[in-house]
Amino acid sequence: MLREKGFKVTPQRLAICRFVLSSKEHPSVEKIYDKIQKVYPTISLATIYQTLHLLTKIGLLQEFALCNGSLRYDSNISPHLNLICKNCGKIIDYESEKINMFLSEIAKELELSLVGQHLELYVYCNQCK
Amino acid sequence: MLREKGFKVTPQRLAICRFVLSSKEHPSVEKIYDKIQKVYPTISLATIYQTLHLLTKIGLLQEFALCNGSLRYDSNISPHLNLICKNCGKIIDYESEKINMFLSEIAKELELSLVGQHLELYVYCNQCK
DNA sequence: GTTTAAATAATAATCATTATAAATTAGTTA
């Protein structure tokens, strides 16, 4: 995908892709940096930021921020709900055909073309409730 | 509401409430500061932040962040969709009984109690599309 | 193997937010 769009395939980018595109944890930049440093100790934080923005721009990743403003990265780019525990902060995805139906219904009603979404539900998770 | 909860009613807090609780524009901290400075030129940025957090804590205001991380304040605390224009950044609310139905259906299915939500739909607005 | 534009690393700069501490004040009480 990188090569297709004219970007170089570097070991740093591969390492970041390998971790972040398979993560289901909605990691922060710090988490990603820590993880990548273990397999690639000389990587720079600037490279992490640049690569995450690049992956977002080419549509492989979704960037979002929690209510407090902290940036997170989501490898699930399809429409889904992010269930966020108010207590422990854990985020899990919820996918359902209902969501697609709801969104397309809304889009039709508004006569607007939907180009993206980010849906956060705040809950107490099974461990915390 | 402030007095009920044991907080003092100061002119600074009143000025902030008057603006932000009636605004439908989802203003940023900077926008709020600029606006309040016109009626209250000596106000400190720290007071703005403190007051916004206080109003959020007592449930008069909802704090959220756009995908890029910029903080916004929403005086509409009921469940609704925020329609965000990808081009000009304008945010408008969309309220509908469908949203409440959708959310309660999901909550029942998940057997989780929903304690809040923040729903962003990215679109191109009528002026921009 | 050379070449070159793109990418990386290290670091400085910037911006947003929070912490600190002295001065002021809202609300209570005499």
Add this chain to the structure above:
DNA sequence: TAACTAATTTATAATGATTATTATTTAAAC
């Protein structure tokens, strides 16, 4: 009404996250 006091505000410093800068390195093309 005046005095009191804890809460609030202000001004400013500190912090933390992100971006900019620039010299060095490297992926990909030839």
